[in-house]
Amino acid sequence: MTERRQLRGELISEMLAVVIIVTLGDxxxxxxxLYDPSPYAQAYWGVCIAWGLAVTLAIYVTGSVSGTHANPAVTLALAIFRGFPKRKVAPYIAAQVVGGFIGAALVLQLWHPVIDAYNAAHDLTRAGGGAAGVFFTHPGEHIAPMHAFWDEVILTAFLLLGIFAITDEFxxxxxxxxxxxxxxxxxxxTIGASGGYLEGWPINPARDFGPRLFAWLAGWGSSALPGPQAYFWVPIAGPLVGGVVGAGIYQFLIKPYLPSGRTQAQGGSAELPTSVDPQ
Incomplete structure (x- = not known):
């Protein structure tokens, strides 16, 4: 397999992984x-587990090709700490955002009659933000944008801390x-169940920005981009910073004290995995 063909397959894989996650999660x-009463009104865990199993499915479908980063925060952290080729970072992130865009388009295809009925029943419009929460995230009650930024740093740090631990072969x-x-x-x-009400737990810039960009083009306009209080930057910057923080915590505070880490420090060597592929 030529390098160019391999990269093409990896980018298709990353795009498809985010399509799966966004289509099912959104x-x-x-x-x-959109429903009142909501089938999840007394069982929010159902929403959380749907997002989580969408991620699991995406890994099973695409992990053997690209490693299923499916998240710019993961790609960035792997490039910094686990030797993922830096020349692939921008293409991977672009493919992930495209996947979010396509996933949102599929969600609108599935749900547009219900979205339109919901907006009509509540005297809302797309331009006014009606049903926007289907596609992208926003601050919850009492949450200001800067507070949401730090929330996302913390939540995404837990995500990458866990991913690095789960995928560490040592x-x-x-x-x-x-x-x-x-x-x-x-x-x-679990992250969604613990902090989802804060701002919808994006913890993934592509999961938010791809659908936000699609919604901007599909009639939601400024309610999507830049969003109220120019909020769009928060689900991008917060996860990118948090991912590096969480991965760094694992690499510097946990990994050196693993039995294999002690062996390496004494002169051994070992290759680090460069993806979140658990296989």
Whole structure:
């Protein structure tokens, strides 16, 4: 396989992974947003587990090709700490954002009659932000944009801390073989269950910006970009910073004290995995 063909396959894989995550995850968001009573009104864990299992499915479908980063924060952290080629960072991120855009288009195809009925029933419009929560995130009650930024730094730090631990081949208590995909999905679900009401737990710039860009073109206009209080930058910057923080915590505060880490420090060597592929 030529290098160019391999990269093309990796980018298609990254795009498809985010399509899967956004299509299924945003459809769960539609279930809680557009129906009254919502099927998730008393069972928010259902939304969280839907997002988490969407991530698991994406890993099973695409992990053998690209490693299923499916998140610019993951790609950046892997490039900094685990030797992922820096020349691939921008193409991977672009493919992930395109995947978010396509996923949002599929969500609108699935849900547009319900979205239009919801907006009509509540005297809302797309331009006014009606049903926008189906596609992209926004601050919850009492949450200002700068506070949301720090929330996303913290939540995404937990995400990357967990991913680096789960995918570290030298971590003896990490899940083995294909179980890593399920554990990463459950990690995403747990973060949502713990902090999702703050600002929708984007923890992934592509998951937010791709659908936000699509919604901007599909009639939501300035309610999507730049969003109220120019909020659009928060789900981009917060996860990118938080991902580096969480990965750095694992690399500097945990990994050196693993049995394999001590061996390496004494003169051994070992290759680090460069993807979140749990296989």
């Amino acid at each position: 459809s769960a968001a539609a279930m809680i947003t 971590n003896e208590v990490a899940p083995r073989a294909n179980a890593g995909a399920l554990m990463i999905g459950l990690l995403v679900a």
